[in-house]
Amino acid sequence: MTSMTITEKILARASGKDQVAPGDVVFANVDKAMMHDVSGPGAKVVLDEVAKEKGEIKIWDPSRVFMAEDHFVPCSDVQAAGNMETMEKMAKDWGITRYYRFGKGQHGICHTLATEDALVLPGEVYTGGDSHTNTAGALGLFAVGLGHTDLAYVLLNGKIWFRVPETILFKIDGPMPDHSMAKDLILKIIGQIGVDGANYKTMQFAGSTVTEMEMDERLTLTNMSTEAGAKNGIIEPDEKTFEHIDSRTQEKYTPVYGDSDCHYVETLNFDGSKLEPMVARPFSPQNVCPVREVSNIEIDRAYIGSCTGAKIQDLREAAKIMKGNKVKVRTEVLPAAQSIYKKAIDEGLISIFVDSGALIGPSTCGACCGAHMGVLGKSEVCVSTTNRNFPGRMGHVESQTYLASPKTVAASAITGKITDPRDLSGKM
């Protein structure tokens, strides 16, 4: 038998095969599925059509499905509210009990909930109706985003087709300097390979820099594998993975690892010790340069939010910089889940943000996708911990977003200009 990568092994197991190779098309059984308030109502439209022909439909396994209200909550208008009513009906009709509702206990951004509450486990196939479903791959599973027709198909059949992807191995070694974060690393990678650099492929991250990272940081890497076009991002599980999961769930799982001699279509090496703060300029995540190259640019807004940049470690790093300082521009902080919000309160981070003058928002997608709660005006320039800066992403089509790490965004909020956290002391 030929050796396989972790992604190939998971897909082989899920499709009942001993062996798969890149390029094979398989129907894989799905272990978990997710939908939110955009993809959920979309999937319902598709399933309602199916029901017209088949009569009443039943979804394959409600216990393997979870739903989150995150994009348009608290409801921005009656249309959004109507979609939440649709979600409520779906949960009831289909018997989905893992349903995260804003203002009702734990809630937040779907991808954050998936890992924060360990809803998905190493070795699994996890499909979600959102492109950043990739995020959960940091726990050693095949996590992949789908549109709502595919999602509806999964809900009905518990399986879906995949072309087995080639894997690119990103091997990053060396101790990461204090001023850098995983965001700087993934921006550097996307700057190098481009927004289609990993199209149809797997981005696997390994090396001592990754091993040393906390889970929250690893999640930033897999989250933005989407911005390089990857089918999935993945990191082989280790002690930190097991600790993360076992402290959150009793569920059993079987970790999967690639064979030591498995084939990667390409291996790209990076020196983690040489990382410096990076930024993606408008209007593409591949428009990457060191923060210091654009440090004269004045900003109107600073945004700390999203599944990429509002996990507890992101908030901790931002708070360290903001402590005792006042923000010069309008700054928003939206913790990515209610449990993170609570931790941020317990650790005193929220007080630091409020004392600095920032606004604290609810745990939702907020302005990340230009939906509501802080969208950008025509002439506004924003530095943001989110993952995309295409035209109109966060508001007006001419508004400008610079993507950066939570440290860089915090430093910039204080100076009113895009600022490398290393250069902060002289400017305060």
Added chain:
Amino acid sequence: MITKFRGRVHKYRENVDTDVIIPGKYLKEMDPLKLAQHALEGLDTEFVKKVKPGDFIVAGRNFGCGSSREHAPIALRYSGIKAVLTPSFARIFYRNAVDGGHLIPIEITNETYEQIADGDEIEIDLEKHTVVNITQETEYGIKAFPELIMKILEAGSLFKYDQMK
């Protein structure tokens, strides 16, 4: 399945992303005709005025990058677009186009992309794997579809393919 299509070309750049195809603020909308009114709004506000049923988009590589929103191929479909021709698609957009039965995603070479001009009239032949440029009186090849994709396209969508099995 009809395998020949004729229409006019709307030509765009590379990396046309889902945020410009249909901005995030419209994602609450489930009515495809309403989505179509905002198709490509972030890139070309004239598009919805000039597009005719059966037209094509010819674009640079990585078409449809960004989000998983199926609203993107739906908005294009209901605006009248039949097929998108590009050197490469972003993966979720490609899946959505095929599985949802919204658009025919056709892969062409970079040279073909360079040669086709905005406003050209072209005819796509899926059986012969060719594009005839009627305006320029030239012909180009297109990439054959993988077996499963062809079957889903023939059936009309992933669900229809399933019923046929």
